[in-house]
Amino acid sequence: MGLESKLGNMGVVTTTLEQVVNWSRTRAMWPMLFGLACCAIEMMAAQASDYDMSRFGMELMRASPRQSDLMIVAGRVTRKMGPVLRRLYDQMPDPKWVLAMGDCCSCGGVFNNYAIVPGVDEIVPVDVYVAGCPPRPEGLIHGILTLYEKVKGEGIKTWA
């Protein structure tokens, strides 16, 4: 009798499970090393001593897409690099998120010509866009925290 009364609120248990799962996903999200151009240097600066990203769970950057959750596209994406980006995105296992860092991958940035893909959202679906050329490390951290808010709002069935 005690067990049924405890298990009676199954709805509450599911919501808590969602929160637990989302919380754990945000606390140890490993980004994939995808620094392409100048924004990569600011990403490295954000990972380094003054603006430590390890505080937010990104302890290390994994080069292999199979072992990472978050693809931070840092830098300009050219037409030659597009298929490579898509292939790497496809190789990442679910749940995966994409953060477009900088102006060039959000909208083409300073460049508007034959060689640059105007916005990486033409190739992969993007969750958070961080503006700046390059964005300050604090800007990138703000973008990551925005992504965490988004992840916390996800349902249990989003990545089922």
Place this chain on the structure above:
Amino acid sequence: MDTENSKQVMDTTLEELRHLVSDRALEGETMLLNMGPQHPSTHGVLRLLLELDGERVVNCVPDIGFLHTGIEKNMEAKTFTKALVMTDRMDYLNNLGNNLCYCLALEKLVDLDVPERAQVMRVILVELQRIASHLVFLASHALDTGAMSVFLYCFRERELILDIFEMCSGQRMMTSYIRPGGLWRDTPEGFEDAVRNFVRILPKRLKQYSDLLSKNPIYLSRSKGIGSISGEDAVRWGLTGPNLRASGVAFDLRKSNPYSGYENYDFDVPVGTNGDVYDRFRMRLQEMAQSLRIVEQALDRLPAGPFRSDNRKFVPPPRSELGTSMEALIHHFKLWTEGFSAPEGEVYVAVESPRGELGCYLVGDGGPKPYRVHFRTPSFAAIQAIPVLIRGFLVADIVAVISSLDPILGDADR
């Protein structure tokens, strides 16, 4: 952009590389391995097609172009001053140096003189940029050879330099601070103190970095004798900068063809002996110390005066004059709407960037936009020389060699 499409475009067949690989590859005796464009240790998006015999490299075919931004064509569509903004983004660790190269070429083309204060400031900023670039080299080179804590130390110093840049221009990296005719605006009040403070701090830190790596037996075995190239071969393959000086050729554009007042400063040019990874690493450490010397001398020399030329045909007047002077208003209007025109002619100006010789070939046609601008970039030549350097070494040495050449793919691909 699906995976099917990507397969067709990206896969390289043996047929295409038949003339580049050895016969053993065609028989299947050696293995063809693709490294990159995304790999933990390539400095940017560089793709290497390796022909391996076990762990030894028999041949290597670099494939670049994954960061080709079409900067040269894009600059032809913009006026001279607007095109300056794009030069920051080429070699993104040497933003002020790229600005300087383009501005020197432009000033030569239109025959514009730069006042003394601006020239000395340019030298200070470019040398600080050189130190920042070498710090990133040190960080990534140490990271690639396994010493991860050096990365954190170097970026700590780099933050000090970036604070100085932010103080001057508002931006940490893509400053566009060096403009045709001088600088964008005068330096703020705390500039000199910040630079002197930095000059005071760095020598001790440099000694720390040198001690961390130079006597480390693991680092020495990963770098001594690896990837060496003789002076003659280095010249033949177009290597410049610290890569060339490590092989024994004392060629530094700041000494041989000085620009922007470099002939007034007293500094040494370090030269190596073997041209291997260790020598290239030591070159850059010593260059940082020499850059500090230049910065100190330049700070002592810094005169008061105008920070940009007063030739109003090319340089905009200060906003304070616009309310009172009709000529200033007309000049401002013309510069903002149409931009200044360059005469017909072509110039080539080369500066010493942290990677080597950065040259700007600028062709004017009488209009306000550059007719053709080409940048001769040092990383292009450095990556071309990679197959020569790694033949016969192990796969792990490839990483050490590439990071010792310090290529930046934005520089190579433009």
Place this chain on the structure above:
Amino acid sequence: MSVIHRAVETLQKTLKNKVLSVDTFRDQTTVDLDRAAILDACKMLHDDEALQFDFLAALTAVDYWPKEPRFAVVYQLYSIPNRVFLGLRVPLKSEAAEVDSVESVYSNANWHEREVFDLFGIDFKGHSDLRRILMPKDWEGHPLRKDYPLGYEEVQFSFNYDEIDDQKPYAKE
């Protein structure tokens, strides 16, 4: 006699009428050569004891469309012992956009010539490996030619936001 004068004299003496003109602009000398003479000129400047132009600093091209001769391949040679730059120019007509490769004299010309081929379509005879370097291998056209469009996308302001948004190929998962 300065190195540049000596170089120009040597070129004019040996190549005679293949030297088309000698220009000096802002203290920089450029020698225009006929396209058949470039390899001999480079060999001569490289091997000469007094001149020693041992370093190829830059190799690029300019497109003067629609004027003829359409292309000009520009070489910047540098002498490390003598510390001087010398520019060579080879004008090319659009029907005959090919020139000898100087890879045998300067090894680093390999990639520079590949880049000029990729972006301008100029053929280099005798090059060991002429294929595209910066653009993808199946790209059509030569981007830096003047009749090739910049390829820009219309800038999205608030008045045309929806029209451009509908045409953009967003990725779906």
